Every structure is written in C-alpha cells, then in structure tokens.
Amino acid sequence: MFRLALLDDYQGIATKLADWSRLPAESEVRAFHDHLADEDALVARLQDFDAVLAMRERTPLPRGVLSRLPNLKLIVSTGMRNASIDVAYAQERGIVVCGTGGQRTSTAELTWGLILSVMRNISTEDRSVRGGGWQTTIGPALEGKTLGLLGLGNLGSQVAVVGRAFGMNLIAWSQNLTEQRAGEFGARLVTRDELMSQSDVLSVHLVLSDRTRGLVGARELALMKPTAYLVNTSRGPIVDEAALIDALRNRRIAGAGLDVFDVEPLPAGHPFRSLPNTVITPHIGYVSNEGYARYYGDALEDVLSFLDGKPVRVITAS
Numbered sequence: 001m002f003r004l005a006l007l008d009d010y011q012g013i014a015t016k017l018a019d020w021s022r023l024p025a026e027s028e029v030r031a032f033h034d035h036l037a038d039e040d041a042l043v044a045r046l047q048d049f050d051a052v053l054a055m056r057e058r059t060p061l062p063r064g065v066l067s068r069l070p071n072l073k074l075i076v077s078t079g080m081r082n083a084s085i086d087v088a089y090a091q092e093r094g095i096v097v098c099g100t101g102g103q104r105t106s107t108a109e110l111t112w113g114l115i116l117s118v119m120r121n122i123s124t125e126d127r128s129v130r131g132g133g134w135q136t137t138i139g140p141a142l143e144g145k146t147l148g149l150l151g152l153g154n155l156g157s158q159v160a161v162v163g164r165a166f167g168m169n170l171i172a173w174s175q176n177l178t179e180q181r182a183g184e185f186g187a188r189l190v191t192r193d194e195l196m197s198q199s200d201v202l203s204v205h206l207v208l209s210d211r212t213r214g215l216v217g218a219r220e221l222a223l224m225k226p227t228a229y230l231v232n233t234s235r236g237p238i239v240d241e242a243a244l245i246d247a248l249r250n251r252r253i254a255g256a257g258l259d260v261f262d263v264e265p266l267p268a269g270h271p272f273r274s275l276p277n278t279v280i281t282p283h284i285g286y287v288s289n290e291g292y293a294r295y296y297g298d299a300l301e302d303v304l305s306f307l308d309g310k311p312v313r314v315i316t317a318s
Helices: 040-046 086-091 106-119 122-130 155-167 180-185 194-198 218-223 241-249 287-305
Strands: 001-005 028-031 050-052 074-077 096-098 144-148 169-173 187-189 201-204 229-232 257-258 279-282
Touching: 001 169, 028 187, 040 155, 050 287, 074 287, 086 096, 096 187, 096 287, 106 169, 106 257, 106 279, 144 155, 144 194, 155 169, 169 194, 180 187, 194 218, 241 257
Parallel strands: 001 028, 001 050, 050 074, 074 096, 144 169, 144 201, 169 187, 201 229, 229 257, 257 279
Antiparallel strands: none
C-alpha cells in the first residue's frame, strides 16, 4: 500500500482540491489539519508514510527528521523552493523531492492589503463600527509618500507597479540591485541607510538567507521616520523581531503590517497579538483559491509521475 501524508492542512481542503482517487487502488491519503513543531511527535506521525506533501515551509524536514523516516521515498513541496527541507540529505538517502507551480501575484496583493490596512487603520475602524462607534482615527494618504522596496525581484517589482499607480515615489535597495533594474520600475537606487531613513513605507521582499537574516535590526529601525510603516510579507527573521517589537511599543515607527514571523504559527501570548499599531495575518500571502488549486493539482501529478518512475519538477540541492 502507498501511503501519502498531506501536512498542515489548516483549512481542511487538501483532499478536495485534487482527485486523489487517481492514485493506485488501496492507496491511503491522509490529511493532517494541525501543526506539529516537536520533531519526535512529527517522526511518530510520519513513520509509516511513503510520501509527504509539505505545504510551503510550515513543517521543516531537516536531516534529524528525515534520518528517522525509513519508509519515506518522496517529498512534494508546494512551490519550487523550500529552505526548510534538507534536500541534499534527501538526495543522499535516495528520497526524491519535487515541487509545484503556484500563483505569482497573491503575495504582492496581500502586501498592499497590509499597507492600506495599517496606514488607514482599517481594522481599528472596522472594530469601532461593529461596536457601535464611528470615526476614531486619521491615517495618511499614499500619494506623494515614499515607498521603499527592500528587494526589487519578482515580488518587489509587482509591489512597485502598484506604488506608482498610487502616485508614490519609489526608492529601492538590495545588495545586487543596479540602477538599470531600479529604473525599469520607476524606482531610484539608494543606499541601505537611505532606504531606511527616507521611506514612508518600507516593504520587505528578500529571500531569507544567512546574508539577509536580521538585515533590519535595531540600528536600521532607528533610522526610520517616526511616521513610517514597515511591511513584511517575505520571511520573519529578515527583520529582528525583538527590535521591531521595541520600536513599535515605543512608537519609534508608526506601525507594521506583518504576514510572517520568527515562529509560525505565532505563539499564544506573543507581543504582536496585542500591539495596537500592527496589522497581522497568518502567513497567507501565498494562500489563494487559485494558488491552492495549482499546488494540489501539481502535487498529484508529482506523485503519479513518481509512481510511474518518471518524476517531474524534481528539486535538487544547489
């Protein structure tokens, strides 16, 4: 019997978005709706499975986990990049790792949802009206403000296009960004310190790596205007979480819109859950009807191709 585990199915839709009946007869497909952070508990859950579908980076699959799963032959990751899977060790063990396509604009769309919500106090005013109140806050307009883009790749450039439509001034920085690339999207290349000090909205669009971890720390946050907002839909650890909490508590910046965190799901009692000058979402930048349909449809194709001896969209260690 072929057994497939669908991990972190928070919304309970994993078995509905692909026709898993196309798998060989007597195959077992089991969706898990909870998240296990404890490695021992995760190993105990997955020991009897031949294949695992990992939803993005929700559940890490490091060497310490993979080495204790002797039956595992296939890992499918939604998306074509997953830093939480030890792909090199999987290759060493003979475990095939495959990826999927996705929906390319949903994260940029959520970025603008967070920007508008935190700056115009949409969540606060929604709660006020539902509670019988009326106007309680004043928020800044976007036109004429400076949008700072920490990264101008695929996602950063999508955010830039919308920023121009709002009439914002665009500046950008990343380690390898050129004036030509910045100019293609109507942005001006600046230094990192200039990006921090000049931005009215700083939006983070970098890949998490050793080079970018903690890139925005206490020093960088201290350069920001007290009226500025930080928005992060990339990865939590790019911004020093403790430093950001301190800056928000002491109103050294006006607010933050956050979709990503150091630890996910966000622990109960975490300061971000109660800071009034934040809008927080549960890492849903990539969560859309269209994106999920592509993820699970491609995942089924990956599994069928693997069982046929012709795996597709194979991810290898760089």
